[in-house]
Amino acid sequence: MHRGFIVSxxxxxxxxxxxxxxxxxxxxxxxKVPVLQLLEVWMPSIEEDFSFEILDSAEMFQRFGQDAEGIxxxxxxxxxxxxxxxxxxxxxxxxxxxxxxxxxxxxxLHANEAQTMMRQSSFDTKAYCDSEWQANQFARExxxxxxxxxxxxxxxxxxxxxxxxxxxxxxxFQEAKxxxxxxxx
Numbered sequence: 001m002h003r004g005f006i007v008s009x010x011x012x013x014x015x016x017x018x019x020x021x022x023x024x025x026x027x028x029x030x031x032k033v034p035v036l037q038l039l040e041v042w043m044p045s046i047e048e049d050f051s052f053e054i055l056d057s058a059e060m061f062q063r064f065g066q067d068a069e070g071i072x073x074x075x076x077x078x079x080x081x082x083x084x085x086x087x088x089x090x091x092x093x094x095x096x097x098x099x100x101x102x103x104x105x106x107x108x109l110h111a112n113e114a115q116t117m118m119r120q121s122s123f124d125t126k127a128y129c130d131s132e133w134q135a136n137q138f139a140r141e142x143x144x145x146x147x148x149x150x151x152x153x154x155x156x157x158x159x160x161x162x163x164x165x166x167x168x169x170x171x172x173f174q175e176a177k178x179x180x181x182x183x184x185x
Contacts, residue, residue: 030148105138
Protein backbone atom coordinates (compact mmCIF):
# COMPACT_ATOMS: atom_id res chain seq x y z
CA MET A 1 0.00 0.00 0.00
CA HIS A 2 1.20 3.51 -0.81
CA ARG A 3 1.92 5.33 2.42
CA GLY A 4 0.71 8.86 2.98
CA PHE A 5 1.22 11.33 5.78
CA ILE A 6 0.72 10.91 9.49
CA VAL A 7 -2.68 12.35 10.41
CA SER A 8 -5.01 12.33 13.39
CA UNK A 9 -6.13 8.79 14.23
CA UNK A 10 -9.50 7.74 12.82
CA UNK A 11 -11.25 4.41 13.20
CA UNK A 12 -13.13 2.62 10.42
CA UNK A 13 -16.34 3.49 12.25
CA UNK A 14 -15.51 7.22 12.39
CA UNK A 15 -14.58 7.26 8.70
CA UNK A 16 -17.73 5.29 7.85
CA UNK A 17 -19.82 7.85 9.76
CA UNK A 18 -18.23 10.71 7.78
CA UNK A 19 -18.98 8.96 4.47
CA UNK A 20 -22.54 8.22 5.60
CA UNK A 21 -23.16 11.88 6.47
CA UNK A 22 -22.22 12.78 2.90
CA UNK A 23 -24.33 9.96 1.44
CA UNK A 24 -27.31 10.91 3.58
CA UNK A 25 -27.31 14.39 2.02
CA UNK A 26 -28.48 12.71 -1.21
CA UNK A 27 -31.59 10.59 -1.74
CA UNK A 28 -29.59 7.68 -3.21
CA UNK A 29 -31.06 4.89 -1.10
CA UNK A 30 -28.23 2.50 -1.85
CA UNK A 31 -27.91 3.34 -5.53
CA LYS A 32 -24.63 3.96 -7.38
CA VAL A 33 -22.95 7.18 -6.27
CA PRO A 34 -22.43 9.71 -9.11
CA VAL A 35 -18.95 10.59 -7.82
CA LEU A 36 -18.03 12.94 -10.67
CA GLN A 37 -21.31 14.80 -10.22
CA LEU A 38 -20.37 15.23 -6.55
CA LEU A 39 -17.09 16.82 -7.62
CA GLU A 40 -18.39 18.90 -10.50
CA VAL A 41 -21.79 20.08 -9.26
CA TRP A 42 -22.42 19.41 -5.61
CA MET A 43 -19.07 20.41 -4.08
CA PRO A 44 -18.99 23.87 -5.75
CA SER A 45 -22.59 24.43 -4.62
CA ILE A 46 -21.75 23.87 -0.93
CA GLU A 47 -18.18 25.22 -0.89
CA GLU A 48 -18.15 28.61 -2.60
CA ASP A 49 -14.41 28.70 -3.32
CA PHE A 50 -14.06 24.97 -4.11
CA SER A 51 -12.64 24.07 -7.50
CA PHE A 52 -12.39 20.81 -9.38
CA GLU A 53 -9.77 20.57 -12.08
CA ILE A 54 -8.87 18.05 -14.74
CA LEU A 55 -5.16 18.16 -15.56
CA ASP A 56 -2.98 16.22 -17.96
CA SER A 57 0.17 14.52 -16.67
CA ALA A 58 2.45 17.43 -17.49
CA GLU A 59 0.16 19.96 -15.77
CA MET A 60 -0.13 17.72 -12.72
CA PHE A 61 3.65 17.47 -12.48
CA GLN A 62 4.19 21.19 -13.11
CA ARG A 63 1.72 22.28 -10.41
CA PHE A 64 2.29 19.62 -7.78
CA GLY A 65 5.67 18.08 -8.52
CA GLN A 66 4.20 14.65 -9.15
CA ASP A 67 2.25 12.84 -11.84
CA ALA A 68 -0.47 11.74 -9.43
CA GLU A 69 -3.77 10.19 -10.52
CA GLY A 70 -5.52 12.67 -8.27
CA ILE A 71 -4.61 15.26 -5.69
CA UNK A 72 -6.37 17.23 -2.99
CA UNK A 73 -4.91 20.63 -2.20
CA UNK A 74 -6.54 22.14 0.88
CA UNK A 75 -4.47 25.31 0.51
CA UNK A 76 -6.21 25.95 -2.82
CA UNK A 77 -9.50 24.32 -1.72
CA UNK A 78 -9.42 22.06 -4.77
CA UNK A 79 -9.34 18.53 -6.04
CA UNK A 80 -7.65 17.65 -9.32
CA UNK A 81 -7.87 14.44 -11.31
CA UNK A 82 -5.55 13.49 -14.11
CA UNK A 83 -7.34 13.58 -17.49
CA UNK A 84 -7.12 9.83 -18.15
CA UNK A 85 -8.48 9.04 -14.68
CA UNK A 86 -11.38 11.46 -15.16
CA UNK A 87 -12.25 10.00 -18.56
CA UNK A 88 -12.25 6.42 -17.27
CA UNK A 89 -14.28 7.43 -14.19
CA UNK A 90 -16.81 9.04 -16.53
CA UNK A 91 -17.03 5.70 -18.36
CA UNK A 92 -17.70 3.95 -15.05
CA UNK A 93 -14.34 2.25 -14.48
CA UNK A 94 -14.38 1.25 -10.82
CA UNK A 95 -10.70 1.89 -10.12
CA UNK A 96 -10.96 5.46 -11.40
CA UNK A 97 -14.26 6.14 -9.64
CA UNK A 98 -12.43 5.00 -6.50
CA UNK A 99 -9.63 7.51 -7.14
CA UNK A 100 -12.19 10.34 -7.33
CA UNK A 101 -13.86 9.16 -4.10
CA UNK A 102 -10.43 8.75 -2.48
CA UNK A 103 -9.66 12.42 -3.14
CA UNK A 104 -13.01 13.38 -1.61
CA UNK A 105 -11.89 11.39 1.41
CA UNK A 106 -8.75 13.51 1.72
CA UNK A 107 -10.87 16.63 1.31
CA UNK A 108 -13.35 15.78 4.08
CA LEU A 109 -11.05 13.93 6.46
CA HIS A 110 -7.85 15.97 6.32
CA ALA A 111 -8.90 19.60 5.86
CA ASN A 112 -7.91 20.58 9.39
CA GLU A 113 -4.65 18.69 9.53
CA ALA A 114 -1.57 20.86 9.88
CA GLN A 115 -0.16 21.49 6.41
CA THR A 116 3.28 22.41 7.67
CA MET A 117 5.75 19.90 9.01
CA MET A 118 3.70 16.97 7.71
CA ARG A 119 5.59 13.75 8.29
CA GLN A 120 5.55 10.88 5.82
CA SER A 121 4.07 7.75 7.31
CA SER A 122 6.15 4.59 7.38
CA PHE A 123 5.55 0.89 7.85
CA ASP A 124 5.72 1.53 11.60
CA THR A 125 2.81 3.99 11.40
CA LYS A 126 -0.48 2.56 12.59
CA ALA A 127 -2.87 2.29 9.62
CA TYR A 128 -5.52 4.42 11.34
CA CYS A 129 -2.98 7.32 11.42
CA ASP A 130 -2.09 7.07 7.71
CA SER A 131 -3.77 9.54 5.35
CA GLU A 132 -3.88 7.07 2.44
CA TRP A 133 -5.44 4.29 4.50
CA GLN A 134 -8.08 6.72 5.76
CA ALA A 135 -8.90 8.03 2.27
CA ASN A 136 -9.18 4.44 0.99
CA GLN A 137 -11.59 3.58 3.80
CA PHE A 138 -13.69 6.64 2.98
CA ALA A 139 -13.78 5.83 -0.75
CA ARG A 140 -14.97 2.26 -0.11
CA GLU A 141 -17.69 3.45 2.25
CA UNK A 142 -18.81 6.24 -0.09
CA UNK A 143 -19.00 4.09 -3.21
CA UNK A 144 -20.35 0.84 -1.72
CA UNK A 145 -22.48 1.84 1.26
CA UNK A 146 -22.07 -0.86 3.89
CA UNK A 147 -25.66 -0.26 5.02
CA UNK A 148 -26.87 -1.71 1.69
CA UNK A 149 -24.25 -4.21 0.48
CA UNK A 150 -25.73 -7.02 2.57
CA UNK A 151 -28.72 -7.24 0.24
CA UNK A 152 -26.49 -8.51 -2.58
CA UNK A 153 -25.78 -12.23 -2.81
CA UNK A 154 -22.28 -12.00 -4.33
CA UNK A 155 -19.28 -9.75 -4.63
CA UNK A 156 -19.82 -9.61 -8.39
CA UNK A 157 -23.33 -8.25 -7.81
CA UNK A 158 -21.94 -5.56 -5.50
CA UNK A 159 -19.26 -4.57 -8.02
CA UNK A 160 -21.79 -4.36 -10.86
CA UNK A 161 -24.41 -2.43 -8.88
CA UNK A 162 -22.07 0.15 -7.34
CA UNK A 163 -19.58 0.47 -10.21
CA UNK A 164 -16.63 -0.52 -8.04
CA UNK A 165 -13.71 -2.87 -8.51
CA UNK A 166 -13.96 -6.47 -7.40
CA UNK A 167 -11.48 -5.69 -4.61
CA UNK A 168 -13.71 -2.96 -3.16
CA UNK A 169 -16.73 -5.27 -3.47
CA UNK A 170 -14.84 -8.07 -1.71
CA UNK A 171 -13.78 -5.87 1.19
CA UNK A 172 -17.24 -4.39 1.68
CA PHE A 173 -18.87 -7.82 1.38
CA GLN A 174 -16.56 -9.20 4.09
CA GLU A 175 -17.09 -6.14 6.31
CA ALA A 176 -20.86 -6.49 6.00
CA LYS A 177 -20.62 -10.19 6.95
CA UNK A 178 -18.52 -9.31 10.03
CA UNK A 179 -21.06 -6.68 11.06
CA UNK A 180 -23.93 -9.15 10.63
CA UNK A 181 -22.11 -11.83 12.63
CA UNK A 182 -21.32 -9.29 15.34
CA UNK A 183 -25.00 -8.45 15.70
CA UNK A 184 -25.99 -12.13 15.80
CA UNK A 185 -23.72 -12.86 18.77
